[in-house]
Amino acid sequence: xxxxxxxxxxxxxxxxxxxxxxxxxxxxxxxxxxxxxxxxxxxxxxxxxxxxxxxxxxxxxxxxxxxxxxxxxxxxxxxxxxxxxxxxxxxxxxxxxxxxxxxxxxxxxxxxxxxxxxxxxxxxxxxxxxxxxxxxxxxxxxxxxxxxxxxxxxxxxxxxxxxxxxxx
Amino acid sequence: xxxxxxxxxxxxxxxxxxxxxxxxxxxxxxxxxxxxxxxxxxxxxxxxxxxxxxxxxxxxxxxxxxxxxxxxxxxxxxxxxxxxxxxxxxxxxxxxxxxxxxxxxxxxxxxxxxxxxxxxxxxxxxxxxxxxxxxxxxxxxxxxxxxxxxxxxxxxxxxxxxxxxxxxxxxxxxxxxxxxxxxxxxxxxxxxxxxxxxxxxxxxxxxxxxxxxxxxxxxxxxxxxxxxxxxxxxxxxxxxxxxxxxxxxxxxxxxxxxxxxxxxxxxxxxxxxxxxxxxxxxxxxxxxxxxxxxxxxxxxxxxxxxxxxxxxxxxxxxxxxxxxxxxxxxxxxxxxxxxxxxxxxxxxxxxxxxxxxxxxxxxxxxxxxxxxxxxxxxxxxxxxxx
Numbered sequence: 001x002x003x004x005x006x007x008x009x010x011x012x013x014x015x016x017x018x019x020x021x022x023x024x025x026x027x028x029x030x031x032x033x034x035x036x037x038x039x040x041x042x043x044x045x046x047x048x049x050x051x052x053x054x055x056x057x058x059x060x061x062x063x064x065x066x067x068x069x070x071x072x073x074x075x076x077x078x079x080x081x082x083x084x085x086x087x088x089x090x091x092x093x094x095x096x097x098x099x100x101x102x103x104x105x106x107x108x109x110x111x112x113x114x115x116x117x118x119x120x121x122x123x124x125x126x127x128x129x130x131x132x133x134x135x136x137x138x139x140x141x142x143x144x145x146x147x148x149x150x151x152x153x154x155x156x157x158x159x160x161x162x163x164x165x166x167x168x
Numbered sequence: 169x170x171x172x173x174x175x176x177x178x179x180x181x182x183x184x185x186x187x188x189x190x191x192x193x194x195x196x197x198x199x200x201x202x203x204x205x206x207x208x209x210x211x212x213x214x215x216x217x218x219x220x221x222x223x224x225x226x227x228x229x230x231x232x233x234x235x236x237x238x239x240x241x242x243x244x245x246x247x248x249x250x251x252x253x254x255x256x257x258x259x260x261x262x263x264x265x266x267x268x269x270x271x272x273x274x275x276x277x278x279x280x281x282x283x284x285x286x287x288x289x290x291x292x293x294x295x296x297x298x299x300x301x302x303x304x305x306x307x308x309x310x311x312x313x314x315x316x317x318x319x320x321x322x323x324x325x326x327x328x329x330x331x332x333x334x335x336x337x338x339x340x341x342x343x344x345x346x347x348x349x350x351x352x353x354x355x356x357x358x359x360x361x362x363x364x365x366x367x368x369x370x371x372x373x374x375x376x377x378x379x380x381x382x383x384x385x386x387x388x389x390x391x392x393x394x395x396x397x398x399x400x401x402x403x404x405x406x407x408x409x410x411x412x413x414x415x416x417x418x419x420x421x422x423x424x425x426x427x428x429x430x431x432x433x434x435x436x437x438x439x440x441x442x443x444x445x446x447x448x449x450x451x452x453x454x455x456x457x458x459x460x461x462x463x464x465x466x467x468x469x470x471x472x473x474x475x476x477x478x479x480x481x482x483x484x485x486x487x488x489x490x491x492x493x494x495x496x497x498x499x500x501x502x503x504x505x506x507x508x509x510x511x512x513x514x515x516x517x518x519x520x521x522x523x524x525x526x527x528x529x530x531x532x533x534x535x536x537x538x539x540x541x542x543x544x545x546x547x548x549x550x551x552x553x554x
Contacts, residue, residue: 003362011369018376025383032390039394043401049411050402056414059421097406099413112435119428132420133427134455138435139447152447157455161417 060130060161074128082108098167106156109147115154130161176342179219186282219261223295235262235352266293267350280324304328419458423513430492437490443482444472468505479505
């Protein structure tokens with residue numbers, strides 16, 4: 001009688017506690033599996049971003065080279081012809097991001113051929129990547145300087161992307 | 169209605185307790201053993217499958233007596249001795265034959281064993297002493313008290329030449345059927361299956377524990393995998409912001425290589441159309457957003473053109489001479505002749521890619537052709553020298 005009662009009690013206890021614990025563990029396993037999927041997805045995404053980050057130097061000038069003199073020297077411009085100037089403050093999306101966007105303006109007298117060469121350099125010069133031009137204008141500005149033959153007042157505006165190698 | 173049990177099939181070892189001696193039927197033996205007490209003929213092993221059948225007379229009130237009181241030899245039946253007897257007999261099945269009744273009124277059953285003749289009919293059961301010499305005559309005397317038509321059944325393993333004269337059905341003792349009511353200490357369902365239930369529950373508990381343990385290891389393994397993946401995940405940067413910045417930069421950079429080509433095309437179109445211009449400007453509609461189109465604004469020299477008749481052919485010529493302009497319009501207002509043109513960057517990008525591929529293919533063909541010509545010339549020269 002005792003054995004039957006005790007056995008039956010163990011059976012009932014096992015059924016209640018066991019099924020509760022089993023279902024709890026099943027939920028936990030499902031939650032963990034989802035968590036693992038999310039963690040893997042996050043890791044893959046971050047690794048892809050890391051990989052893309054390595055490509056940034058191909059499309060942005062290194063921080064420190066984004067100086068007026070350096071840029072004018074590399075683009076072979078300057079007084080008395082075209083002048084390079086930064087407009088306003090550089091935009092930094094996040095203090096820890098390491099990607100900076102400058103607004104620049106190149107203005108001054110130049111022939112069409114010089115302007116074309118300059119535009120090509122801005123796109124192809126390996127030492128100075130990161131130019132994005134959004135405004136090109138020939139003859140938009142007036143000047144009191146005496147222009148040479150075939151020269152016009154040229155105005156080029158755009159962005160110059162720079163990156164901080166210590167952060168990226 | 170109680171079930172009937174055949175003692176031979178139910179119990180392996182059977183022991184009948186007579187008045188002064190016992191008859192023991194061990195398992196798989198046709199011969200019985202006689203002794204003074206049942207303990208003399210049984211051992212520990214045989215008691216595990218032993219049934220004790222006894223004949224306990226009813227009390228003065230007609231009710232059956234406590235079997236343990238009857239089986240407690242020489243005692244006065246106090247509680248202590250009953251408890252001792254219960255412990256002594258343990259789980260041995262005790263069958264009180266005096267509780268048997270015939271189910272049919274026209275039959276009598278006679279049991280001859282140990283040193284007694286026990287018979288029962290529809291009304292009651294009766295016991296009387298006998299011996300191996302007199303038992304047939306004793307049965308005959310008993311049967312005289314019943315009508316001739318009464319069905320007679322005799323259960324015994326004893327043998328006698330005159331037994332056939334009785335005219336009864338003789339059956340071996342192992343074929344004796346008893347009511348479950350006679351089994352005075354028949355175990356209840358709980359007692360009968362208690363061990364099985366206990367065993368099953370313990371096994372179930374172990375299996376459930378194992379299942380939960382395995383689940384637990386699965387959970388631990390998943391947690392470990394999550395920790396490993398977390399450790400492998402790059403950290404220390406604001407990756408979401410970084411991703412957004414990279415995507416934005418990529419969008420801005422997408423068509424940046426087209427600027428020299430577009431500028432050149434517009435300049436060529438202006439020159440070929442013969443338009444006398446003051447200035448021209450190429451810019452994105454919104455400098456804050458990555459451009460999919462560009463707007464070209466061409467201003468003519470002041471007073472160079474007078475009226476629609478002069479302006480329209482120039483406009484058409486300009487559109488016709490340009491490969492990048494997809495549409496032009498004259499913006500409303502203003503006295504100076506001005507044309508606005510739309511440049512869609514995606515088609516131009518595709519066109520340029522195809523053109524560059526064609527150029528590359530042609531260059532490769534030219535190189536291949538030149539190489540073949542050189543080889544043929546060298547071969548001809550070598551043959552000539554020979």
